[in-house]
Amino acid sequence: MRDHTVVVGFGTKGRTAIRTVCAAGLGKDRVVVIDPSAKAVAAAVAEGFEAVAGDATRSDVLRQAEVQRAKKIIVATQRDDTAVLVVLTARQLNPGATILASVAEEENAPLLRQSGADEVVTGASAAGRLLGMSALSPSAGLVMEDLMRQGSGLDMVERPVTKAESGRGPRELAQPVVSVVRGHRVLAYDDPAIGVLEPTDRVVVIVRAEGGVQGA
Structure with a gap:
């Protein structure tokens, strides 16, 4: 596989990211999921995606997903320290890919960028901004929530x-x-x-x- 999208983590963040890009036209056959949980991998396969079971901080696992040939890499792990290691290893394998990563704490975002992430989304901050916007202007909050729902x-x-x-x-x-x-x-x-x-x-x-x- 070449010029595909690799998604690390098939939890809520990973599934939502995949559904968003697929709703925009990316074929399921162009997505490879990596997750350490056999149950998550089985769920990904059941939805029509290619999937690899294993620890994405390991270069051999990333190679199984052809990370070195991927166009985009989405890192949606549960832990910020894991995300840093995944980004660092993925960047070493593929200097030209676009890497997008999610972190829970904003203080860890600079570390993700230093490790090679092109874009970093901070989950806690994004949720907080949406809550604050909804409190100040319910209508504006509804519009932003609408924009976040692809399709x-x-x-x-x-x-x-x-x-x-x-x-x-x-x-x-x-x-x-x-x-x-x-x-x-x-x-x-x-x-x-x-x-x-x-x-x-x-x-x-x-x-x-x-x-x-x-x-x-």
């Missing part, structure tokens, strides 16, 4: 700029633009540096899930 209501997707959109400003697009991805930079929709959209840009937009817009 229903509103979705946030990244897509290429179309030929018709090139040369126009982000505010001129029919779909609300959240940000513009230009090269390795992610620019806010109102950043003056954007100017007009370029043919090689990508945009992160909000769409209705039933609209059938193709994401990244």
